Amino acid sequence: MKMSLRELKVCLLGDTGVGKSSIVCRFVEDSFDPNINPTIGASFMTKTVQYQNELHKFLIWDTAGQERFRALAPMYYRGSAAAIIVYDITKEESFLTLKNWVKELHQHGPSNIVVAIAGDKCDVSDAREVLEKDAKDYADSIHAIFVETSAKNAININEIFTEISQKIPLLERSETGVRGLKLRREQSDLTRERTCC
Numbered sequence: 680m681k682m683s684l685r686e687l688k689v690c691l692l693g694d695t696g697v698g699k700s701s702i703v704c705r706f707v708e709d710s711f712d713p714n715i716n717p718t719i720g721a722s723f724m725t726k727t728v729q730y731q732n733e734l735h736k737f738l739i740w741d742t743a744g745q746e747r748f749r750a751l752a753p754m755y756y757r758g759s760a761a762a763i764i765v766y767d768i769t770k771e772e773s774f775l776t777l778k779n780w781v782k783e784l785h786q787h788g789p790s791n792i793v794v795a796i797a798g799d800k801c802d803v804s805d806a807r808e809v810l811e812k813d814a815k816d817y818a819d820s821i822h823a824i825f826v827e828t829s830a831k832n833a834i835n836i837n838e839i840f841t842e843i844s845q846k847i848p849l850l851e852r853s854e855t856g857v858r859g860l861k862l863r864r865e866q867s868d869l870t871r872e873r874t875c876c
């Protein structure tokens with residue numbers, strides 16, 4: 680049986696240093712680099728996974744969390760099927776930033792965007808500043824997917840993308856895939872593709 684291929688544009692948002700690139704590298708290459716460099720502008724990676732009788736090709740835009748790149752974010756969340764907003768469970772401030780991203784997406788993002796919240800670095804829960812229950816309650820209140828992840832120890836990384844796959848088919852097949860590719864071409868000058876993590 681020939682499976683249909685569906686392209687899903689996904690962007691990652693969140694403070695600098697929370698682990699966005701590490702999550703993407705773990706998902707795409709199953710690798711982790713403790714000395715990974717901060718992202719400049721954005722980076723792009725893809726990974727195709729089977730979901731039920733479809734192939735889902737994730738077109739992943741990993742945005743830079745540093746304040747100086749903040750204004751670029753709309754280019755990446757526009758036309759996205761899903762946004763993974765990442766905070767660091769050991770940094771309360773990063774959870775406040777996450778809430779601002781949620782507000783911005785509600786105001787300016789695609790109306791049907793699937794929002795997933797990832798509380799990264801759950802391997803260092805001794806230094807925890809954000810309670811899992813508080814984050815889960817908040818995610819529930821905005822109907823977002825929620826998981827605590829560890830890019831370092833490969834905890835819940837595949838799961839977050841599977842949950843996105845599960846939620847996407849409930850939505851209309853908007854112009855996401857084609858638009859995602861078009862945006863990729865338009866933005867290529869602003870973007871370096873990561874070749875390794």
Ligand SMILES: Nc1nc2c(ncn2[C@@H]2O[C@H](COP(=O)(O)OP(=O)(O)OP(=O)(O)O)[C@@H](O)[C@H]2O)c(=O)[nH]1
Pocket residue numbers: 693694695696697698699700701702712713714715716717718719742743744745799800801802803828829830831832
């Ligand atoms: N202990 C631990 N460290 C992690 C984890 N994920 C990422 N890190 C570390 O956190 C630091 C920042 O990770 P990045 O993936 O570059 O964070 P980022 O959100 O992409 O940062 P920007 O590119 O600046 O936006 C790096 O030193 C990573 O090795 C994790 O799950 N556990």
